[in-house]
Amino acid sequence: MHFLLLVGARPNFMKMAPVLAALKARGARTTLVHTGQHYDAKMSDVFFDELGLPAPDVHLNVGSGTHAEQTAKVMLALEPVLVRERPDVLVVAGDVNSTLAGALVAAKLLIPIAHVEAGLRSFDWAMPEEVNRVVVDRLSALLFTPSRDGDDNLRKEGAAEERIVFVGNAMIDSLLTHLPRARARDVHARLQLEPKKYALATLHRPSNVDSPEALLRVLTALSEVAAQLTVLLPVHPRTQARITQDPQAAALLARTPALRLCEPLGYLDFLALTDGARLVMTDSGGIQEETTALGVPCLTLRENTERPITVDVGTNQLTGSDPARVVPAARAILAGQVKASRIPELWDGHAGERMADALVRFVKARA
Numbered sequence: 080m081h082f083l084l085l086v087g088a089r090p091n092f093m094k095m096a097p098v099l100a101a102l103k104a105r106g107a108r109t110t111l112v113h114t115g116q117h118y119d120a121k122m123s124d125v126f127f128d129e130l131g132l133p134a135p136d137v138h139l140n141v142g143s144g145t146h147a148e149q150t151a152k153v154m155l156a157l158e159p160v161l162v163r164e165r166p167d168v169l170v171v172a173g174d175v176n177s178t179l180a181g182a183l184v185a186a187k188l189l190i191p192i193a194h195v196e197a198g199l200r201s202f203d204w205a206m207p208e209e210v211n212r213v214v215v216d217r218l219s220a221l222l223f224t225p226s227r228d229g230d231d232n233l234r235k236e237g238a239a240e241e242r243i244v245f246v247g248n249a250m251i252d253s254l255l256t257h258l259p260r261a262r263a264r265d266v267h268a269r270l271q272l273e274p275k276k277y278a279l280a281t282l283h284r285p286s287n288v289d290s291p292e293a294l295l296r297v298l299t300a301l302s303e304v305a306a307q308l309t310v311l312l313p314v315h316p317r318t319q320a321r322i323t324q325d326p327q328a329a330a331l332l333a334r335t336p337a338l339r340l341c342e343p344l345g346y347l348d349f350l351a352l353t354d355g356a357r358l359v360m361t362d363s364g365g366i367q368e369e370t371t372a373l374g375v376p377c378l379t380l381r382e383n384t385e386r387p388i389t390v391d392v393g394t395n396q397l398t399g400s401d402p403a404r405v406v407p408a409a410r411a412i413l414a415g416q417v418k419a420s421r422i423p424e425l426w427d428g429h430a431g432e433r434m435a436d437a438l439v440r441f442v443k444a445r446a
């Protein structure tokens with residue numbers, strides 16, 4: 080029984096680590112392939128180290144590019160690997176370009192695909208990830224959903240019931256495994272932050288950072304919150320490139336020292352800082368889930384989310400990026416008006432095991 084697991088970008092690593100560990104524990108043969116979509120040490124290597132992921136068996140070294148370039152480069156590099164290895168299943172995770180490319184190649188080679196984090200929908204076709212999610216799900220034999228809304232979305236799109244497997248959230252497996260180590264870190268002292276006396280922010284969505292107007296709006300929102308408490312913003316390379324090119328954004332940051340920028344952080348430091356934050360403001364997908372799992376208030380700086388469970392039962396609120404909405408929402412949280420929340424169903428640390436069991440069953444049934 081042979082599974083090929085494909086990862087490429089930062090948010091893939093914490094979703095795939097629990098699946099890989101659980102497959103190995105069941106004695107399955109695994110091949111880990113890294114596309115190289117993310118390649119900086121701070122975007123990739125540190126996650127492998129801290130999550131205990133083994134070095135990839137195969138590295139495709141594709142790097143950055145336009146959407147078409149990046150997707151095509153992964154497809155060209157992956158095809159001979161899949162032809163050579165002929166795994167029983169290709170396992171892909173999340174919604175990045177590497178995920179899409181992997182699914183397209185495997186589908187044409189008639190290799191069954193399993194999708195970790197299936198069924199999520201923002202219904203916003205301007206997001207490249209929405210295109211990736213819908214296409215990957217359409218091509219996948221096994222659809223591993225993190226929440227019941229995913230099952231409903233897939234049913235509405237006509238997915239057969241036997242393809243849908245509600246397993247819970249693999250990213251939360253990693254969070255629960257590594258939280259004790261994260262809490263033991265000295266990152267608060269290193270950054271001179273006092274737990275519960277700062278906000279943590281992240282920004283990288285093209286809709287927030289790619290145009291100067293959007294970037295200025297969202298940085299203005301963060302700077303106004305920074306008038307209340309220190310806001311730490313670890314800066315994604317995409318965002319850093321935009322800030323560097325934009326004198327207005329750079330000037331705003333220069334006059335707002337309480338909005339503190341730092342380099343991208345490793346998994347454990349970021350988890351520790353999320354856990355210790357009074358408030359998180361983000362346009363990320365996964366951080367909406369991590370804050371819900373930790374019970375930390377989260378403002379999502381987007382107009383929609385593919386993770387509605389974090390709003391329905393978790394700590395998340397959608398505010399968009401307009402300061403007129405973000406700042407009052409932040410102020411309410413700082414005044415103690417915190418939304419009641421609970422942990423979603425099956426976000427219990429065992430999603431990877433459930434996926435490994437389903438994968439083994441799937442291959443046995445086809446033998």
Ligand code: UD1
Nearest residue numbers: 088089090116117118119122143144175176207208316317
């Ligand atoms: C990608 C995913 C996004 C995910 C995000 C997490 C797609 C379509 N997007 O967006 O869904 O939320 O990863 O981070 O797949 N760069 C570096 N070093 C790196 C990687 C990238 O400097 O290691 C720079 C390059 O200039 C690159 C830019 O960041 O052009 C964007 O990288 P890319 O992988 O294209 O998209 P992300 O914005 O990271």
